[in-house]
Amino acid sequence: MTGIQIRLAEIIEALSKALDMTEGQPEGHCIRCCYIGTHIGREIGLNEEQLRDLYYTLLLKDLGCSSNAARICELYLADDLSFKRDFKLVDGSLSQVLRFVIGHTGMQARLAERFRGILNILQNGGTFATELIQTRCQRGAEIARQMRFSESVAQGILGLDEHWNGGGKPNGIAGEELPLFSRIALLAQVIDIFHVSGGRDSALQEITKRKGEWFDPDLVETFVQISARSGFWDVLGSPDLEAIVLESEPGQQAIMADEDYLDDIAAGFAKVIDAKSPYTSGHSDRVALFSDLIAEEMGVDFDGRRLLKRAALLHDIGKLGISNSVLDKPGKLDEEEWGQMKRHSEFSEQILSTIGAFQSAAIIGGAHHERLDGKGYPRGLEAQDISMDVRIVSTADVFDALTADRPYRAAMSIETALAILREGAGTAHDPICIAALERALARTPLQQVA
Ligand SMILES: [Fe+2]
Numbered sequence: 001m002t003g004i005q006i007r008l009a010e011i012i013e014a015l016s017k018a019l020d021m022t023e024g025q026p027e028g029h030c031i032r033c034c035y036i037g038t039h040i041g042r043e044i045g046l047n048e049e050q051l052r053d054l055y056y057t058l059l060l061k062d063l064g065c066s067s068n069a070a071r072i073c074e075l076y077l078a079d080d081l082s083f084k085r086d087f088k089l090v091d092g093s094l095s096q097v098l099r100f101v102i103g104h105t106g107m108q109a110r111l112a113e114r115f116r117g118i119l120n121i122l123q124n125g126g127t128f129a130t131e132l133i134q135t136r137c138q139r140g141a142e143i144a145r146q147m148r149f150s151e152s153v154a155q156g157i158l159g160l161d162e163h164w165n166g167g168g169k170p171n172g173i174a175g176e177e178l179p180l181f182s183r184i185a186l187l188a189q190v191i192d193i194f195h196v197s198g199g200r201d202s203a204l205q206e207i208t209k210r211k212g213e214w215f216d217p218d219l220v221e222t223f224v225q226i227s228a229r230s231g232f233w234d235v236l237g238s239p240d241l242e243a244i245v246l247e248s249e250p251g252q253q254a255i256m257a258d259e260d261y262l263d264d265i266a267a268g269f270a271k272v273i274d275a276k277s278p279y280t281s282g283h284s285d286r287v288a289l290f291s292d293l294i295a296e297e298m299g300v301d302f303d304g305r306r307l308l309k310r311a312a313l314l315h316d317i318g319k320l321g322i323s324n325s326v327l328d329k330p331g332k333l334d335e336e337e338w339g340q341m342k343r344h345s346e347f348s349e350q351i352l353s354t355i356g357a358f359q360s361a362a363i364i365g366g367a368h369h370e371r372l373d374g375k376g377y378p379r380g381l382e383a384q385d386i387s388m389d390v391r392i393v394s395t396a397d398v399f400d401a402l403t404a405d406r407p408y409r410a411a412m413s414i415e416t417a418l419a420i421l422r423e424g425a426g427t428a429h430d431p432i433c434i435a436a437l438e439r440a441l442a443r444t445p446l447q448q449v450a
């Protein structure tokens with residue numbers, strides 16, 4: 001297995017679709033931004049190395065997006081996915097902001113709570129927005145660095161919500177001080193959103209309106225020229241866009257990812273997943289650790305353990321597509337909410353199966369809530385169709401869920417968690433995995449894994 005080389009762009013394109021889900025954007029938003037923004041970069045004469053950094057900035061601009069989802073839900077008593085989608089259409093004028101806040105604050109909440117929510121936001125809206133954007137951008141930049149991207153990519157992500165006139169967030173940086181990649185990414189983002197919702201005229205109208213306020217006027221001019229060229233919009237709306245963007249990766253040669261790099265990408269993305277909800281903070285890392293302890297105890301070889309760890313880091317990637325109003329709900333989920341929650345394993349499989357190098361992770365992501373007695377979800381698989389890899393990760397997953405705080409209950413002790421697992425041995429989980437976990441825990445100082 002060592003020595004396998006996979007195109008980095010292919011992996012990042014696929015993962016960018018998970019970011020679209022978290023942002024409540026139609027699939028392909030980041031890929032379309034990449035197409036739009038790299039056209040602008042080429043037109044203004046960036047060299048291949050700069051273009052490559054711009055290319056990855058555009059695909060990963062929303063890397064920190066999951067980190068403010070829980071806070072949005074709490075502050076605005078709203079579904080974070082539709083909130084984020086619709087907020088991008090607001091231009092910042094007071095009347096639009098007010099209409100937005102009143103329209104989106106606590107659609108599901110009771111009247112008194114809703115009223116308090118609106119009042120709170122009207123009084124503190126500016127501070128909240130700064131805080132939300134700060135978390136998002138810093139986190140995104142940090143994860144980009146962890147995934148080995150250059151400082152220009154990190155800085156591009158960090159400045160995504162700053163505006164040309166200094167009215168943006170979180171630092172109010174203006175004009176030429178603003179990283180060029182941030183300027184291009186924000187412009188590309190607004191073009192795509194308005195193009196998708198209202199067509200090309202609407203996109204052009206919007207960027208012209210915000211020229212000199214949100215956007216660098218020269219870049220707006222450049223884009224207007226690009227957009228007049230034949231074929232530009234047709235390709236943007238084409239079903240082949242993903243392949244076209246992949247093919248047009250700047251640089252002499254495509255960047256290839258080796259096994260170590262894949263580990264770093266999985267670990268970086270696990271941070272995006274875990275940042276989605278305060279209750280899942282550190283979950284993916286811990287499931288990877290417990291899976292590895294079980295696998296080691298069962299004598300799985302190095303390569304097998306490596307794949308398992310990666311799969312464990314990414315098993316809940318589909319949660320990026322589930323609203324925090326469901327993920328963080330303090331009470332019992334109703335039928336519809338439970339239905340939404342259950343979709344996360346399908347989403348995990350869907351996202352990971354498009355990445356050649358993550359095929360085994362896709363199977364594990366899709367099946368980690370299956371049970372040996374056939375009562376699991378989403379497929380209700382029978383025991384013979386549940387592989388040992390899936391059994392290992394699902395045992396680790398439940399053990400971590402039981403020993404961590406949940407919105408509806410406090411963390412359980414390790415002993416209680418193991419007792420619950422033992423009760424379900426043979427029906428829910430595999431007794432071999434449970435026994436391996438027990439042995440591994442007995443050998444490991446508990447404070448290091450708790
Ligand atoms: Fe899960």
Ligand SMILES: [Fe+2]
Nearest residue numbers: 283315316397
């Ligand atoms: Fe999980």
